[in-house]
Amino acid sequence: MSVRVIGVGMHPWGKWGRPFTEYGVAAARAALGDAGIAWTDVDFLVGADTIRNGYPGFVAGSTFAQALGWSGARIASCYAACASGAQAIDIARTRILAGLCDVALVVGADAAPKGFFRPVGGDRPDDPDWLRFRLLGATNPAYFALYARRRMALYGATPEDFAAVKVKNAAAGALNPDARYRKAVTAAEVAASPVVADPLRLLDICATSDGGAAVVLASEDWARRHAGRDRGPAVRIAAVSTVTPRFPNTVLEMPNFATDSSAATTPPERPFRASIAHAAYEEAGLGPGDLSLAEVYDLSTALELDWYEDIGLCGEGEAEKLLRAGDTALGGRVPVNPSGGLASFGEAVPAQAIAQVCELTRQLRGEAGPRQVEGARTGIAVNQGLFGHGSATILTR
């Protein structure tokens, strides 16, 4: 038994200055329209929460249900940092798999503040996310930069490699009407942008954006019975992994001050990010060799290179080789971030993982237009966020 993605929809990313509910409802209506169903056909709505928009953001499922018009549908809301959208999809999918509902709508939307993400207001000396700003001034880009510098020291990555990731993703994003940044970027422009957190420059780091994304999921039976119009090949969710790290996690993770200790216990076989993807491959019965494309969480250009290794596209330290060969560009062996990635979208936290699944779906249906990956059959979308959250979603057709 599997679950089908029968509709996808997005509100374009940008800095629109409108309430997040508006983006979510626009995305939801687009997804319902794409599926060819009415809101009142939906049994279950899951909202991915936003923590920067007050109470309505913490009960996103309810907020979107009310905005679409109370229909009696069951709802759920969840927060899992950057993995919120994927966790929302997983909640919807498991309820369908359990036979408790047939059609579920998953919605995430955010209205983001300007500049660095900062901790939620008030003095909270027990909250590591508050303390890291207070004691160290350690912003999110600071952590991305630590990983980037380590890649340079261990594997010989260069700032030019990082810039090449931006150039690649900007070229793809220019072809995507839902992307916020739709302009080609040159390596010289990256190099001329100011240093935010050495070695990363402004154009190496993803912005924060407004945006909304939604998917409609249905049971295999329901989809077959209601195949109203031809949506191209059926797209199925083959796996959703939301595993947590295994102790001891020896990578310094945002927003922590220190790693776990490896003095008394042996570190796990796979570091956290790799374990997220591995669990999805195991669940799907697939491997990296099956991938036609990947959407990875490029919070920074350098982090995209880490992901190549974490999802098994190449061995440790080989990501730069893959990039330089053009394997991960549109038209390459396995395009990464054909949507343009976070480099072209900026991050709208609760919507982002859902947007990744929208892109995979469009690619697998053959509806991605000028950024279409030829013959796409299998795709993976991965992300990692604060506090041990992360996800990997595999879609097939």
Added chain:
Amino acid sequence: MDAEHAVDGWFVVDAGGDAHLLGARCAACGNVSFPRFEGFCRNPGCEGTEQEEVRLSRRGRVWSYTNAGYPPPPPYVAAEPYTPVTLAAVELAGEGLVVLGQVVPGIGVDELRVGMEMELTCGPLADGPLVWMWRPAAAAA
């Protein structure tokens, strides 16, 4: 009398002026944590509930480093005029821990490299209270 610490119980300055990070060691399995976890051990294979305070190694090697090109947002209090804050994540071999900290003012990223030896000290934030800081280890020590 010590200057005010920006956070309670994370580090001490001894009579000789040396700063020490305060960790906790599980009495049952020996797992070390920083900042200190109280009570239950974070090792999933350990049911220990007793933690003893330990002073962490004062020296370690740079795991990675960076700086803040722009003044970090509140609740950080940035100095005016602002000069980039340097951060280093330092690996303490004995404890198997990597600990993030500011690097003492005046040391920029150009003076750091992955693997170099650092030692612990402390210094004031722009608004006064002390935090732990890393500095390149004295060559002869």
